Amino acid sequence: ELVLTxxxxxxxxxxxxxxxxxxxxxxxxxxxxxxWYQQKPGQAPRLLIYGAxxxxxxxxxxxxxxxxxxxxxxxxxxxxxxxxxxYYCQHLGTSLMYTFGQGTKLEIK
Amino acid sequence: QVQLQESGPGLVKPSQTLSLTxxxxxxxxxxxxxxxxxxxxxxxKGLEWIGRIYTSGTSHYNPSLRSRATISxxxxxxxxxxxxxSVTAADTAIYYCATYCPPGVCPGSYDAFDIWGQGTKVTVSx
Numbered sequence: 001e002l003v004l005t006x007x008x009x010x011x012x013x014x015x016x017x018x019x020x021x022x023x024x025x026x027x028x029x030x031x032x033x034x035x036w037y038q039q040k041p042g043q044a045p046r047l048l049i050y051g052a053x054x055x056x057x058x059x060x061x062x063x064x065x066x067x068x069x070x071x072x073x074x075x076x077x078x079x080x081x082x083x084x085x086x087y088y089c090q091h092l093g094t095s096l097m098y099t100f101g102q103g104t105k106l107e108i109k
Numbered sequence: 110q111v112q113l114q115e116s117g118p119g120l121v122k123p124s125q126t127l128s129l130t131x132x133x134x135x136x137x138x139x140x141x142x143x144x145x146x147x148x149x150x151x152x153x154k155g156l157e158w159i160g161r162i163y164t165s166g167t168s169h170y171n172p173s174l175r176s177r178a179t180i181s182x183x184x185x186x187x188x189x190x191x192x193x194x195s196v197t198a199a200d201t202a203i204y205y206c207a208t209y210c211p212p213g214v215c216p217g218s219y220d221a222f223d224i225w226g227q228g229t230k231v232t233v234s235x
Binding site: 001032033035037039043044045046047050051054056088090092093096097098099100101102103 | 156226
């Protein structure tokens, strides 16, 4: 069973700072199927990154994704007030099972 | 642009069957282009993928649900449904439907859930 482990659980930063979120996968996976989502309270998740490093339509370029194999990273270069939310990584594809990480909460320091 | 809207009872009694529908607009569920998914999220917790169905009727499920979940299509009504049997309090959650069209079918699209419904809250309680 594929397990996605996100760290840290909570990240406390100030607007203008850089955020680095990690997603570690329990086995090597194709980066083609690694995605990142943002979820704000009371809202459905929103796709940010697909294929590990490609931004979805309308996503600001301060959001970037990287990584391969078992280690993936979401970076927000300069935090805006609207970026404070919960972030999930997801892998689509192994054994026809879609798996989410447990999430990282990005909060205002 | 495809849009999704979940609906169903907000309250279900323990041991009964939870039934939800996801109505699709802006596209045909029978077009053979999309994978139709259900995901849930208990209050204050993370996202759990429940299962998916393709236009052919082929479906796949999260093994953790131990065969309690069934997803079906209604092409005449342009919706897909989730039935979950023998519910307990642990099934209390917001239930989302979501979809995507793989890049091999829809050039320029993504292998990721780019379309979500707004979610519907389900409470399991007597």
